[in-house]
Amino acid sequence: MITRADAEALDAADPLAGFRERFVIEDADRIYLDGNSLGRLPVATRDRLAALVAEWGTRLVSAWEDWIDLPAQVGDRLAEGVLGAGPGEVLVCDSTTVNLYKLVRAIMADRPGALVTDSGNFPTDRYVLEGLAESSASRATRTGHRELRQFDADPVLGPSPDDVAEAVAPGDVALVVLSHVAYRSGAVADLAAIEAAAGDHGVPVVWDLSHSVGSVPTELHAAGARYAVGCTYKHLNGGPGAPAFLYVREDAQTGLRSPIQGWFGQAEQFDMERPYDPVPGIGRFLAGTPSILGLAAVQEGVGLTAGAGMAAVAAKSASLTGLVVAYLDERLGPLGFSLGSPRDPARRGAHVALRHPQAWPICRALIERAAVVPDFRGPDIVRLGVAPLYTTHAELFDALERLRDLVERGEHERIDATRSRVT
Amino acid sequence: MITRADAEALDAADPLAGFRERFVIEDADRIYLDGNSLGRLPVATRDRLAALVAEWGTRLVSAWEDWIDLPAQVGDRLAEGVLGAGPGEVLVCDSTTVNLYKLVRAIMADRPGALVTDSGNFPTDRYVLEGLAESSASRATRTGHRELRQFDADPVLGPSPDDVAEAVAPGDVALVVLSHVAYRSGAVADLAAIEAAAGDHGVPVVWDLSHSVGSVPTELHAAGARYAVGCTYKHLNGGPGAPAFLYVREDAQTGLRSPIQGWFGQAEQFDMERPYDPVPGIGRFLAGTPSILGLAAVQEGVGLTAGAGMAAVAAKSASLTGLVVAYLDERLGPLGFSLGSPRDPARRGAHVALRHPQAWPICRALIERAAVVPDFRGPDIVRLGVAPLYTTHAELFDALERLRDLVERGEHERIDATRSRVT
Numbered sequence: 001m002i003t004r005a006d007a008e009a010l011d012a013a014d015p016l017a018g019f020r021e022r023f024v025i026e027d028a029d030r031i032y033l034d035g036n037s038l039g040r041l042p043v044a045t046r047d048r049l050a051a052l053v054a055e056w057g058t059r060l061v062s063a064w065e066d067w068i069d070l071p072a073q074v075g076d077r078l079a080e081g082v083l084g085a086g087p088g089e090v091l092v093c094d095s096t097t098v099n100l101y102k103l104v105r106a107i108m109a110d111r112p113g114a115l116v117t118d119s120g121n122f123p124t125d126r127y128v129l130e131g132l133a134e135s136s137a138s139r140a141t142r143t144g145h146r147e148l149r150q151f152d153a154d155p156v157l158g159p160s161p162d163d164v165a166e167a168v169a170p171g172d173v174a175l176v177v178l179s180h181v182a183y184r185s186g187a188v189a190d191l192a193a194i195e196a197a198a199g200d201h202g203v204p205v206v207w208d209l210s211h212s213v214g215s216v217p218t219e220l221h222a223a224g225a226r227y228a229v230g231c232t233y234k235h236l237n238g239g240p241g242a243p244a245f246l247y248v249r250e251d252a253q254t255g256l257r258s259p260i261q262g263w264f265g266q267a268e269q270f271d272m273e274r275p276y277d278p279v280p281g282i283g284r285f286l287a288g289t290p291s292i293l294g295l296a297a298v299q300e301g302v303g304l305t306a307g308a309g310m311a312a313v314a315a316k317s318a319s320l321t322g323l324v325v326a327y328l329d330e331r332l333g334p335l336g337f338s339l340g341s342p343r344d345p346a347r348r349g350a351h352v353a354l355r356h357p358q359a360w361p362i363c364r365a366l367i368e369r370a371a372v373v374p375d376f377r378g379p380d381i382v383r384l385g386v387a388p389l390y391t392t393h394a395e396l397f398d399a400l401e402r403l404r405d406l407v408e409r410g411e412h413e414r415i416d417a418t419r420s421r422v423t
Numbered sequence: 424m425i426t427r428a429d430a431e432a433l434d435a436a437d438p439l440a441g442f443r444e445r446f447v448i449e450d451a452d453r454i455y456l457d458g459n460s461l462g463r464l465p466v467a468t469r470d471r472l473a474a475l476v477a478e479w480g481t482r483l484v485s486a487w488e489d490w491i492d493l494p495a496q497v498g499d500r501l502a503e504g505v506l507g508a509g510p511g512e513v514l515v516c517d518s519t520t521v522n523l524y525k526l527v528r529a530i531m532a533d534r535p536g537a538l539v540t541d542s543g544n545f546p547t548d549r550y551v552l553e554g555l556a557e558s559s560a561s562r563a564t565r566t567g568h569r570e571l572r573q574f575d576a577d578p579v580l581g582p583s584p585d586d587v588a589e590a591v592a593p594g595d596v597a598l599v600v601l602s603h604v605a606y607r608s609g610a611v612a613d614l615a616a617i618e619a620a621a622g623d624h625g626v627p628v629v630w631d632l633s634h635s636v637g638s639v640p641t642e643l644h645a646a647g648a649r650y651a652v653g654c655t656y657k658h659l660n661g662g663p664g665a666p667a668f669l670y671v672r673e674d675a676q677t678g679l680r681s682p683i684q685g686w687f688g689q690a691e692q693f694d695m696e697r698p699y700d701p702v703p704g705i706g707r708f709l710a711g712t713p714s715i716l717g718l719a720a721v722q723e724g725v726g727l728t729a730g731a732g733m734a735a736v737a738a739k740s741a742s743l744t745g746l747v748v749a750y751l752d753e754r755l756g757p758l759g760f761s762l763g764s765p766r767d768p769a770r771r772g773a774h775v776a777l778r779h780p781q782a783w784p785i786c787r788a789l790i791e792r793a794a795v796v797p798d799f800r801g802p803d804i805v806r807l808g809v810a811p812l813y814t815t816h817a818e819l820f821d822a823l824e825r826l827r828d829l830v831e832r833g834e835h836e837r838i839d840a841t842r843s844r845v846t
C-alpha cells in the first residue's frame with residue numbers, strides 16, 4: 001500500500017521541488033488540484049504586473065516601443081522553450097477560440113470539403129467548427145456551407161490514429177481539429193501518428209494544445225505538426241483570461257491569410273494610408289491591439305515552465321498522476337470509483353478522471369468540507385489536475401486521503417449539491 | 424491675445440478639475456497630449472489591479488464565480504454611464520478589430536450587397552472590411568465575394584450625411600462602417616443624421632466609437648444607432664490593449680449570430696456535451712475566455728468617466744480644443760501651421776490636428792526636447808489630444824508655447840527625424 005512516506009520520498013527526490021516557492025501559496029492546507037483550469041499566480045508575475053502598471057503610468061504611449069513586439073517575443077520563447085517549435089512560428093494573442101477561428105478559416109480558404117473533429121472535443125472547438133461549417137455568410141449568399149463531421153473516439157483513450165485515418169479516408173476532408181490532451185479523460189493523442197495518418201491523405205490537422213502545453217511534451221516539429229492553438233492560463237500560469245497562442249510552422253505560413261485583417265498584422269503599421277498588406281510570416285495573424293498586461297503575465301509564466309524544462313515537467317506530471325492511479329487501484333475502487341483516464345503514463349496528461357456516479361456532490365463536498373479543489377466534468381467525473389511546478393506528491397496523497405475519508409463517511413450525501421457554475 | 428492667466432481662469436472654473444488627482448501623474452512637467460492613443464493610469468486602477476492579482480493568487484478558480492459576469496457588467500455600466508444605451512446592449516471583450524469583424528460578418532449574413540466605408544476611416548476598420556469583402560472562403564469555393572466601396576469624405580470635416588446618402592443610393596449596399604470621430608482630423612460625424620440617411624434605404628450603419636467614447640456625447644439610443652464597437656484604452660483609460668466593446672441595440676439582437684462561436688457565448692456554458700446554442704441577447708458575441716485583468720481595469724476607467732458625466736466631459740473637451748484653435752489662430756499661422764480639424768466645436772472631438780509640412784520632425788522635437796507628447800499622423804499632422812479628465816488648460820497653453828518657441832527657434836530642423844514607430 002502506498003503511504004504518505006512514499007509520497008514524501010518522491011518529493012525529496014523531485015528535481016522541480018524548488019519551483020513551488022516561486023508561486024504565491026498563502027493557504028497551503030487548501031490543496032489545489034485545478035491548475036488545469038486556472039494555474040496559480042507566480043511570484044514573479046505579481047511583481048512584473050505591478051512594474052508594468054507603473055510603466056503604463058510613467059512611460060505612457062512611449063512604452064509601446066517595447067510592448068509592440070511582445071506577441072512575437074513571448075511566442076518565440078514559448079516555441080523554443082516549451083512547444084518544440086522555432087522562432088517566427090508562434091504568436092501570443094487573442095483567445096484560443098479566436099485563434100482557432102482565424103486558423104481554421106484561413107486553411108479552409110484553400111481547401112474545400114468537410115471539417116472533422118471528435119465529438120468529445122472541448123466545447124469551444126466544436127462550437128467554432130459548427131459556426132464555420134454553417135458559414136455566417138450562408139443566409140445572404142446561400143453559399144459556403146460545409147459539412148461538419150464529428151466522429152466518436154474512445155471516451156477514455158481519446159482520438160486514435162485509426163480514427164483519423166478512417167475519418168479522412170473518403171478524400172473529401174478539408175481539415176481535422178483535435179485536442180492534444182482530452183479535457184475530460186486527460187488522454188494524450190499521438191501527435192506524430194495522427195499527423196502521419198492525416199498526412200497520407202494530404203489533410204492538415206489543427207491541434208488544440210490547451211491542456212497539454214506546459215504539462216506533457218509537445219514536440220511540434222518532431223511530430224510533423226503544422227498548425228496549433230492553445231491557452232496559457234492553465235499549465236503556463238498566465239492568469240485568468242490571459243492571451244492564447246497560435247502556431248503555424250514556417251513552411252505552412254506562405255499564402256495563409258487571416259480572415260480577421262487588423263492593423264497589428266499590417267506591414268508598416270503606422271503608414272496608415274494604404275490598403276491591407278499583411279506582414280510576412282506569422283505576424284499577419286495579429287488583429288487588434290494585444291493585451292499588454294496579459295502578455296507580460298504570460299511571459300513570466302512561460303519563462304517558469306521553459307526554465308524547468310519540458311522533460312522534467314512531463315516526468316513529474318507522470319509521477320503525480322501515477323500516484324493517483326495507484327491510490328485509486330488500492331483504495332478507491334470499493335467506494336465506487338473507477339479510472340476514466342488512460343492507464344499508460346505515456347498516454348496520460350496532467351489530470352486524472354476519477355469516475356463516480358455521485359461525482360458532482362463529491363466535488364462540492366471536497367471543496368466545501370475538505371479543502372480540496374478538484375473540478376467536475378459531467379456527468380460523472382471528479383477531475384484531479386496536477387501541476388508539475390507546484391503540486392507535491394505529499395499534498396496529492398493528502399487530497400486522496402481526504403477524498404476517501406469523505407466518501408467513506410458519506411459526507412457528500414449531506415451537502416447541498418445544487419449545480420452551480422464551475423470552470 | 425490669449426494668456427496663461429486666461430487658461431488658469433478656465434481651470435479655476437472647471438467642474439472636472441478634481442479628477443486630475445485621480446490619475447497617476449509623476450512628471451507633471453511632461454505635458455501629455457496623447458491620451459487619445461493611450462489614456463493615463465487611474466490611481467484606482469493601479470490599486471484594483473494589485474487587488475485582482477492577489478485575488479487570483481488566493482481565490483484561484485473559485486473567483487470565476489465573480490469574474491464571469493464582468494463582460495456584461497462593465498458593458499452595462501458603459502452603456503448607461505457613457506454611451507446612452509441600455510442594459511444588455513454592450514459587452515466588453517476582445518479587441519475593436521475582432522468585435523468589428525464579428526459584428527459586420529453577423530450583419531452581412533442576412534444582407535447581400537456591397538460594404539461601404541470612407542477612405543479616411545481608421546486603418547483597422549478598412550482592413551477588416553477588405554478581408555470580409557474578399558471573403559476568406561473565396562479561393563476554395565469561389566463564392567462569397569463582396570464589393571468594398573470606399574468613398575472620399577472631406578479630410579477635415581469627415582463623412583457627411585450627404586456622403587452616406589449618396590453611397591447607399593444605388594440600393595445594393597449591405598452596410599456602412601464609419602468612425603464617429605475621425606482619427607486624423609477629430610471631426611465628429613453626425614450620428615443621427617447619418618443614421619437617418621442610411622435608414623432611408625434600410626441600410627445599417629456600424630459605428631467605430633474608438634475616438635469618441637469618453638470624450639464627446641455618444642447618445643446611441645437618441646441617435647437611432649443600432650451597432651457600434653470601440654476601444655477603451657483611449658479616453659476610457661483602460662490600459663494598453665485593454666478589451667474593447669461591442670454594442671447591439673436590443674431590438675437588433677434577435678437572429679444575429681456571431682461568426683466566432685465560442686464557449687463564453689454558449690447557453691449553459693458548463694453543460695458541455697451539447698451542440699452550440701447561443702445565449703439569448705448580446706452575450707452570444709462573447710467568444711473565448713475574457714481577459715479579467717483587462718476587464719477590471721476597464722471597469723475602473725469607465726467608472727471615472729461615468730462619474731464625471733458625459734455632458735461635463737464634452738464641455739471640457741470643447742473648451743480645451745477651443746484653446747488650441749484660438750492659439751493657432753493668434754500665433755501659429757505665421758509659423759506654417761493650419762487647422763486640420765473642424766472649426767465648429769460641436770463637430771470637433773477631443774483632439775486637434777495642426778497641419779504643418781514638417782509635422783514629423785516637429786513631433787519628434789516636441790517629445791525629445793520640449794517634454795510635450797503629441798502624436799504624428801502622416802503626412803503632415805501634429806495631433807494634440809486633450810483628455811477632459813486630466814488635461815488642464817494651463818498645461819495645454821504651456822505646450823502650445825513650447826511648440827511655438829521650438830518652431831520659431833528651428834529646433835525641429837536640428838533633430839534626427841528618422842521615422843520610428845509611434846502609436
